[in-house]
Amino acid sequence: DQQVKQNSPSLSVQEGRISILNCDYTNSMFDYFLWYKKYPAEGPTFLISISSIKDKNEDGRFTVFLNKSAKHLSLHIVPSQPGDSAVYFCAASALQGAQKLVFGQGTRLTINP
Amino acid sequence: NAGVTQTPKFQVLKTGQSMTLQCAQDMNHNSMYWYRQDPGMGLRLIYYSASEGTTDKGEVPNGYNVSRLNKREFSLRLESAAPSQTSVYFCASTERTSGSKQYFGPGTRLTVT
Numbered sequence: 001d002q003q004v005k006q007n008s009p010s011l012s013v014q015e016g017r018i019s020i021l022n023c024d025y026t027n028s029m030f031d032y033f034l035w036y037k038k039y040p041a042e043g044p045t046f047l048i049s050i051s052s053i054k055d056k057n058e059d060g061r062f063t064v065f066l067n068k069s070a071k072h073l074s075l076h077i078v079p080s081q082p083g084d085s086a087v088y089f090c091a092a093s094a095l096q097g098a099q100k101l102v103f104g105q106g107t108r109l110t111i112n113p
Numbered sequence: 114n115a116g117v118t119q120t121p122k123f124q125v126l127k128t129g130q131s132m133t134l135q136c137a138q139d140m141n142h143n144s145m146y147w148y149r150q151d152p153g154m155g156l157r158l159i160y161y162s163a164s165e166g167t168t169d170k171g172e173v174p175n176g177y178n179v180s181r182l183n184k185r186e187f188s189l190r191l192e193s194a195a196p197s198q199t200s201v202y203f204c205a206s207t208e209r210t211s212g213s214k215q216y217f218g219p220g221t222r223l224t225v226t
Contacts, residue, residue: 009153034214043117043203043217044156089155098163099144099209100171103155 003027004092006104014112019077021107023090026071030092034101035064035075038087047088048075051095080111115139117218119204125224126194134189134221136204144207145187146171146215147179149200156203162187163209194225 005024013019021035031052036044050057050064050073057064063076077084090104117138126132138145143164148156148171158171162181176198178190187206191198201222205215 004155006155036217041220043205043219045217046214049214091156098161098169099207099215100146100158100161101156101215103148103157105153105155 001026002105003030004090004102004104006088006090006107008107009105010108010110012110012112013080015082016079019075019080019084019109019111021075021077021088021090021109023073023075023104024071025073025092027092027102028071029094030102032093032095032099033064033066033073034091034093035062036089036091036103038089038106044089077109082111082113085109085111117204117206117216119202119218119221121221122219123222125226126191127226128195130194131190131192132194132223133191134202134204134223135186136188136218137186138204138206138216139185140206140208140216141184142206142208142216143184144209145181146205146207147177147187147189148203148205149173150203150220151200159189159202191223194223196225199223199225 034049035047038044066073087106091101120135146161147159160179165184204218207215
């Protein structure tokens with residue numbers, strides 16, 4: 001039972017264009033959502049988060065959108081840069097309790113020059 | 114400030130051997146977590162420790178044990194390694210008052226033959 005799903009295993013985008021990564025979840029108890037970025041042979045690093053009381057959070061080139069009714073969130077990167085090439089994981093948790101994260105399968109983003 | 118450190122970085126075991134993966138954090142975080150990452154499956158929670166002195170099972174605890182040695186250190190033990198435990202293992206920590214943002218170590222790549 002995959003509670004957090006990233007249905008696109010890979011995405012290829014031209015440098016300078018917008019990258020859009022998508023994530024769906026099924027558990028309505030989730031109220032906090034995060035995106036992590038992972039380079040090969042490194043641990044995931046936190047990118048941006050959003051709580052369920054918001055529908056948008058922006059940090060520089062990165063924006064996360066949350067659609068609670070559709071149980072869907074997306075990460076927009078604009079403009080995309082070669083250094084953005086990495087695997088991106090969507091994660092979800094409930095703010096109460098032990099704050100365990102449930103991760104999606106990841107999307108490999110490749111930015112082409 | 115080292116953040117989250119893990120040892121060893123790489124390990125090869127034969128089936129039936131035992132080993133302990135070490136994790137330490139220097140951020141004075143209360144909660145610590147062990148995940149495994151397998152291709153196409155994202156990161157899955159093995160065990161977590163919400164606070165010093167407590168440990169709980171995550172999604173995939175079978176074949177593993179943990180010890181929260183003190184506030185800084187959280188170890189993961191494989192008593193009798195199996196090929197199905199071939200994976201990359203990540204330790205993470207969080208200060209619970211800051212939401213669910215977790216900080217990850219660099220990972221341990223384990224191969225069981």
